[in-house]
Amino acid sequence: MEILMSNWTDVQSLPKSFVFPPDRRPGENVFPVCKNVPVIDLEKAEGLDRVETIQQILNASQEFGFFQVINHGVSESLMDDTMSVFKEFYGMPAEYKASFYSNDINKSCRIYSSTLNYNAEKVHYWRDNFTHRCHPIEDHIQHWPEKPARYREIVGIYSVEVRKFLLRILNLISEGLGVEPGYFDGDISKIQLLSVNHHIPCPDPSLTLGMPEHCDPNLISMLQQCSVPGFQVLLEGKWMDVEPLPNAFLVIPGLQLKVHDNLSN
Template sequence: MEKLLSSARSSHSTVPERFHLPPELRPPALAAAPVSLPVIDLTRGRDEVRSAVLRAGKEFGFFQVINHGVPERALRELEAACVDFFRLPAADKASLYSEDTDRTNRLFSSTMYESGAGESYWRDCLRLACHPVELTKPGWPEKPATLRPALEDFIVPARSVGMELLRLLCEGVGLRPDYFEGDLSGGEVIVNANHYPPCPDPGLTLGLPPHCDRNLITVLLQPGYVCGLQVSYGGGWIDVEPVPGALVVNFGHQLEIATNGLLRSVEHRAVANAAVARTSVAAFIMPTMDCVVAPAKELVGEGSPARYRSIAFRDFMRVYKTVGARRESVEKAFRI
């Protein structure tokens, strides 16, 4: 527990050496020209929304959605409950702390997967399985008392947003609307509550390194008061500016494999902040572990050969934890 950045040490005067990244991994410059992610109003006409989602997905792999159906109250209460969790005394969080990457519900700090790189990152993370609610809720932390109801009020409508976007994407690329229902999206929805304490020298480290998500689609609640998430674009990085009431959406590797590369999982990272703490909440919609993910037959044919090999999601995760989350590492492991 002493490794938690948000433990008894409420402030940091220096960046410990284990967080110092090599110069080539430190935060490089932003994209030359300011670029903003598309913000899509989901209450617009279906044809308009479908076109906007597909266009944004192909260009950025990321977009923001508003008027999505998750109540504003649920967003703010979940953000507040997660902030309160990281403020708890260390003793109240000790039973959750684990560095075992095979443990689903756990609290951990600093590291990514077993890539062998050895870097540490300026982040604490509470990871929980959160769907189906009735099966996963008993494993959620009991403190603070606001956390369980806030998670429950968020996860069901947030998953619905993700599933509706998947249906729109199916329509846009020529798959049947329910293609991603069933095993492809039937795994546990994993929630990461990411906490980034103030950092005395953000130029030395990162909150999260450049990575691609391992899952199907991600729905992210980011705080409305400070930037931190950045997306790879045009050879640089663009800030994901907070939009009141919005959710950030991005594609994971499983969606890229299933669409045979038509929709890509794009690298993103979290930068540290010197002034204020930042807490975000990501919901990862996953396949079942035994689900075999492969390019959809409808998207493979003459002139469009399969670009990825079929693989059980369980085996994908085993390799992903080993090679790391950088795009080139995953492509090398799974491209044909």
């Protein structure tokens, strides 16, 4: 079969290379839904509720390790257009996507299936992943897909707006930690990656997983779930579903940020 799963059609049974050992399969379990995910209204950080909003962000980061953000400043239409253009990219002909295929972590723009260790892993994860660098755009946009035709325009605007949003969050965190304004604006945040996971319909989700369990090693991550379920977090020793919140971003402070948090205390 083609390595890229997004090129597959009419998959009737799960290939053996995607079947996990019994002790790692999700099985038929119905996972509990995390009902108390912190929701941060970012507009309030610009008014009288700024101090309270900063404290909510710090509390959520320490107690949950993630939080949802509404009124983040990125328009709903841009969010929808961006998801649409990603879908168009994954629907492009196989030979076009193959031109971006690589497991080289240093490549500016790459697509692969499962993980970057595909050839060595014993079992594969049920996903394709498309990743490229975004900042500064002028250094990387020439490596982005030219098709679909509006990809570079829309994703370029989206990347800039998301970066502004994440720097706002980082500046609020630095203010709450008592470090100087703009602490995270320099070299520590100069690398910006966009990562798009694509999961085709699975004939038996009880036997496989969509991606590896992991802790984000970077400074901070933002996830746009749209209306797609499946994102899970480990809380108090239990895997729990996080339901998508319309037009919200899910923010995950990474391990680098936790190190800086420890150093500031």
